[in-house]
Amino acid sequence: MNKVIEIEHLYKSFGDRKVLIDADLEVYEGENMVVLGRSGTGKSVLIKIIAGLLTADKGSVKVLGQEVTQLQKKELNELRLKIGFSFQNSALYDSMTVRENLEFPLVRNVRNMSRGEINKAVHKVLDSVSLLKSINQMPAELSGGQKKRIGIARTLIMNPKIMLYDEPTAGLDPITCIEINQLINEVKENYNTSSIIITHDLTCAKETGDRVAVLYEGNFKFQGTFDEVFKNPDPRIKNFYDYNFIENQKK
Amino acid sequence: MGSHSRKNLFSEKIDDWLIGFKDGADFLLLFFKETLSGNFEFKEFVNQCYRIGNSSLTLISLTGFVTGFVFTKQSRPSLESFGATSWLPSLVTIAIIRALAPLVTSLICAGKVGSSIGAELGSMKVTEQVDAMEVSAVNPIKFLVVTRVLATTITIPILSFYCALMAMIGVFLNVTTNEDTSLPAFLEQAFNSIIFLDMWTAVIKAVAYGFTIGIVGCYKGYNASNGTLGVGKAANSSVVLSMFLIFIEEVFIVQVTNWFR
Numbered sequence: 324m325n326k327v328i329e330i331e332h333l334y335k336s337f338g339d340r341k342v343l344i345d346a347d348l349e350v351y352e353g354e355n356m357v358v359l360g361r362s363g364t365g366k367s368v369l370i371k372i373i374a375g376l377l378t379a380d381k382g383s384v385k386v387l388g389q390e391v392t393q394l395q396k397k398e399l400n401e402l403r404l405k406i407g408f409s410f411q412n413s414a415l416y417d418s419m420t421v422r423e424n425l426e427f428p429l430v431r432n433v434r435n436m437s438r439g440e441i442n443k444a445v446h447k448v449l450d451s452v453s454l455l456k457s458i459n460q461m462p463a464e465l466s467g468g469q470k471k472r473i474g475i476a477r478t479l480i481m482n483p484k485i486m487l488y489d490e491p492t493a494g495l496d497p498i499t500c501i502e503i504n505q506l507i508n509e510v511k512e513n514y515n516t517s518s519i520i521i522t523h524d525l526t527c528a529k530e531t532g533d534r535v536a537v538l539y540e541g542n543f544k545f546q547g548t549f550d551e552v553f554k555n556p557d558p559r560i561k562n563f564y565d566y567n568f569i570e571n572q573k574k
Numbered sequence: 575m576g577s578h579s580r581k582n583l584f585s586e587k588i589d590d591w592l593i594g595f596k597d598g599a600d601f602l603l604l605f606f607k608e609t610l611s612g613n614f615e616f617k618e619f620v621n622q623c624y625r626i627g628n629s630s631l632t633l634i635s636l637t638g639f640v641t642g643f644v645f646t647k648q649s650r651p652s653l654e655s656f657g658a659t660s661w662l663p664s665l666v667t668i669a670i671i672r673a674l675a676p677l678v679t680s681l682i683c684a685g686k687v688g689s690s691i692g693a694e695l696g697s698m699k700v701t702e703q704v705d706a707m708e709v710s711a712v713n714p715i716k717f718l719v720v721t722r723v724l725a726t727t728i729t730i731p732i733l734s735f736y737c738a739l740m741a742m743i744g745v746f747l748n749v750t751t752n753e754d755t756s757l758p759a760f761l762e763q764a765f766n767s768i769i770f771l772d773m774w775t776a777v778i779k780a781v782a783y784g785f786t787i788g789i790v791g792c793y794k795g796y797n798a799s800n801g802t803l804g805v806g807k808a809a810n811s812s813v814v815l816s817m818f819l820i821f822i823e824e825v826f827i828v829q830v831t832n833w834f835r
Contacts, residue, residue, distance in 0.1 A: 371705075374709045375708075375709075376705050376708060376709065400711040401711070403708075403709055403710065403711045404710075404711050406709065408705075408706070408709040408710075410702045410705070410706060411702075412701055412702060414701060414702040414703050414705065414706035415703075415706075416698075416703055416706070417697070417698075417701075417703070418694075427710070427712070428710035428711070428712060431710075431711075431712050432710070432711055432712070477706075477710075478710075481710065
C-alpha cells in the first residue's frame, strides 16, 4: 500500500517546552490512523505541522510525496486543496450562513464554476452529513454536533484525499459521538480518504481507527491495531486505557 | 525591588516595544504586498464599506451637528466683544473643515470601527477561523485585512465630509436663529476664506486616519491570543493605539501643510 503521510524524526518545541521529539509516523492510503495521547502531548501540533499551519523545528513531513517543510506558499496551497482539516471547535465562519461557509473554499479555489454547479456541490456535501435543512442557518444557531458535521462538510466540498480530524468527539454527548464516529467511517468509504484522527477518546479510536499510535513524551511509543496496542502490558498504556474506560463508566 | 531588577524590567519593556514595532512594520509590508498582488476580494470590500458607513452614520450625524452648533454658540461671546460676529461663519467653517470634521469622525470611528475590527479578527483568530481559511488555501490577509483596511481608508474620508456637512447645518441653525441671515449669504460668508489647500488637507488627514484605524485594528486582531481575554485586549488596544497615532498624525500633517500656506 502507498504511504500518503510519512513523518520522520520530527521535532517541535515552543520556547523551552519540547512537544515533539524524534517522532515517526506513517499513514497508508485508505487507512484511518488514530493518534491517541493525553492533553498537551502535541497531537494537534502534529496535524498542524502536516497542514503547514506550524513549521517543524527539524525532521521530515511528506504528504502525498511532497516535503511540506520545503514547499513554497503556492505549492503548499495546492497541497492544502487535497487536505481536509476538521477543527476541534469546528471553526465555522461566524458571519456567514452554512451555505456561505461551504461555498467559501469552493468559489475561491475552483474558478469558472456556475451557480448551478456550486449549489449542486453544496447540496451534495450537506446531504452526506445529513444537514440539508440547516443550509440557511447561521453557525450560532447550530448545536455542537451539527457544527462538527458542517465543519467536516466544508472540507469535503473540495474532495480531499486526506482528512485530518482534531478531537472530533470532544465536548459532545455520547449519542452524538457515535454519530460522528459513523460519519468519519462514511467519509472514508464514500470519499476514499486516508485520515489522521486526533483524540483521547478510546471509543472513537476503537470505532474509527484501522491503526492506533499513542503519543507519549514527544514520540510514538506504541503503534498497531487497537487490540495490539491495548493488549500491551506496559503500565503507561494500561493507565491510559483504565482511566479512559473508568471515566466513561462514571459518565 | 532592586535597581538591577528595575533595570531588567525597563530593558524588557524596550525589547517588547522594539519587537512590537518590527512586527507592526512586517504586517504593514505584508498588507501592501497582498494589496498589490491581485485577486482582490471586491464583494467583501463593498460589504465592509457598507458595514463601516452604516454602523457609524447615526453617531456621526449627531456628533457633527452638535459640534457645529455648540462650537458656534461658544465662539459667539468672544467675537461679540469685538463686534465681529459677522466673522463667525467663516471662523467656524475653517475650524470644521481644517480640523474638527476629520478629527471628530476618526475618533468616533477609532472607537466604533477600530474596536469592532480588532474584536472580530481577534475572535476569528482565537477560534481558529483564520487557520480554517489558511488550510482551505484562502489567503486570510487578502480576505480579512486588505478589504477592511481599504474600506476604512475610503469610507472614513466620506464620513468625514458628511460630518462636516452636518456640522455646517448646526452652524447655520445657530447663526440663523441669532442673526437674520439667508442660506446663500451664510454659505458665501462661510466658504469665503476656505482655500483649495484646506480641502486637500482635510482629505489627506481623513485618508491617513482611516488607514490608521484599519491597519491598527487588523494588526491587533490578527495577532490576538489567549482566548477571550486576548480578544478584549485586541479591541481595547486597537482603540488606544489608533487614537494615539491619529493625534501624532494630526500634529505632523498640520505642521507640513502650514509650510504651504
